[in-house]
Amino acid sequence: MNGRRASARGSALLAAVSTVAVLGSVPASAQTEGRIDTTAGKSGYTAHLGGTSTETNLFALDLEGGNSIRAYCVQISVAVDPERFLHESPWDEFPDAESPFHENRDRISWVLHHGYPSVGLDALADTLTGQGTELHDGLSEKEAITGTQAAVWHFSDGHDLDRDDPGSGDDAADADVLALYDHLTGDANVGIGEQPTPALEITPATASGSAGERIGPFTVATTGEITEITGELPDGVTLTDADGAELAAEDLADGSEVYLDVPRGTGAGQAEFALSATGQLDTGRLFVSEDYTKDPAQSLIVATSEETTLDASAGADWTAAPTTPPEESTTPTSSPAPTTQPSAPETTETTSVTPQANSGDLAQTGVSVLVPILVGLALLTGGATLVVLQRRRRST
Known part of the structure; x- marks a missing residue:
């Protein structure tokens, strides 16, 4: 990660998120x-x-x-x-x-x-x-x-x-x-x-979400100056502001809100980050001996302002984003133009043809149906004539 990435790749893995849940809610002070x-x-x-x-x-x-x-x-x-x-x-x-x-x-x-x-x-x-x-x-x-x-x-x-x-x-x-x-x-x-006593706190100590969203916000409260962000974050997971811009230590101050940005497609997991700050243990701070009420011993008051180091951490866990089918488009679409179906191949079939009278000026195709009728009539007439002649001969 570059200088503005929240993940310090070479740092040791911090305590588990479950540990942060116990300790992270306690303000870190001098x-x-x-x-x-x-x-x-x-x-x-x-x-x-x-x-x-x-x-x-x-x-x-x-x-x-x-x-x-x-x-x-x-x-x-x-x-x-x-x-x-x-x-x-x-x-x-x-x-x-x-x-x-x-x-x-x-x-x-x-x-x-x-x-x-x-x-x-x-x-x-x-x-x-x-x-x-x-x-x-x-x-x-x-x-x-x-x-x-x-x-x-x-x-x-x-x-x-x-x-x-x-x-x-x-x-x-x-x-x-x-x-x-x-x-x-x-x-x-x-x-x-x-x-004020030097202090550094991140709230909440833990948060949950799902991949594909920014988990948070985590709010920083401090009387000091943030000097370092550390943490072992999975690939692609970053520490950002509400708009998704990646954060560096110099971007953070008292009241800052930060998020863990988990890309969609990241498997279920967890991560945490830690902040370090410098604060002043100021002149005038009072120190009282332990068990004073049982056996009084000298109390002291601070005569010099000293710089001290503060640390606090927080973490999050997330589930994988659910797999959902792509949403159907609500934009009306025009129906596709009909396609021309190929003509079925021609087949030759032998069918009986019922003779029909010629009508109109339709062209004639084949032999006219009148020819066989006329031939038949001629044969019948000739046959009938022959029968009549034979009967006349017999009667003569």
């Missing part, structure tokens, strides 16, 4: 489960907030599928458990019902979008100096981590950074941390709403 990698995180200074001293960290959260993201903690008094999985959860499912997180989550998201590492060190330094802040030899990574985490805790836990003694750094570092903290918690922070 890897939503991960564990903290204690060897890959980065540390800031110890921050002094609300009378407590707490280490600041930019955590590494390794997701299933290979992606690794960076995240901050949103519960200052809850311990981290690196042995436990964390699951992506909507903001509404933040496990502490009494936490200030619920009323401040938009502003926490703004901190993450405008803090480190979403914004690089040089860009942050330019922003602060543009506001009239005098930094001490720029902004270091440790200072940026400390100031960003402290701003998150300000909104998630209601703790303010100690302005007289912000952290464990020297005076210059503490001043830089405080400047970033003030920027992230100040009037410029107007909040950013929750971003």
Whole structure:
């Protein structure tokens, strides 16, 4: 198949249609489960907030599928458990019902979008100096981590950074941390709403039809960008739009409708196709520790936007088109011109002819019938005369 064909001839055969019926209805989304990698995180200074001293960290959260993201903690008094999985959860499912997180989550998201590492060190330094802040030899990574985490805790836990003694750094570092903290918690922070979870879904998961028709439509729903179409389709079967035009990955987007076009004459069978997409696991996504209600452990919030891969599949089965006689034409046709039948060969038969009187001026054919009559009359007359003469002689 060429670049615009839906069938990737060299790809491995995907799962059977029966499997798609079970799995295809589940939206494919970003890897939503991960564990903290204690060897890959980065540390800031110890921050002094609300009378407590707490280490600041930019955590590494390794997701299933290979992606690794960076995240901050949103519960200052809850311990981290690196042995436990964390699951992506909507903001509404933040496990502490009494936490200030619920009323401040938009502003926490703004901190993450405008803090480190979403914004690089040089860009942050330019922003602060543009506001009239005098930094001490720029902004270091440790200072940026400390100031960003402290701003998150300000909104998630209601703790303010100690302005007289912000952290464990020297005076210059503490001043830089405080400047970033003030920027992230100040009037410029107007909040950013929750971003959609990356997702890719094809509905329905399965469909049925018969050869000679387009089976579908299958509707694509995604928050990402379609990058690939794969599938092992029988010869002649193609992935098309409603008008029969063959589709490529770049033709598909959220809301697209696709069909499996099965030519008439194709035997009964089945086929399936899969879509791949890239999506963003956006800054501000929340990850909550499993079994939190039984044993609370630290929840994390994503500090960087990461690209992730999404996959979804669907399939169809069909029956062979029924064999039907050709339809009779309803167009009137003229009757065929009569054909001349060959004359039967002449035969000679001997038949008795009844003498008939000649009539009109018809030509005579053969001997006239009067001749034998006249001859007969002459014979009779002669015979009668002879008899009369003999009788006269006897009487004499």
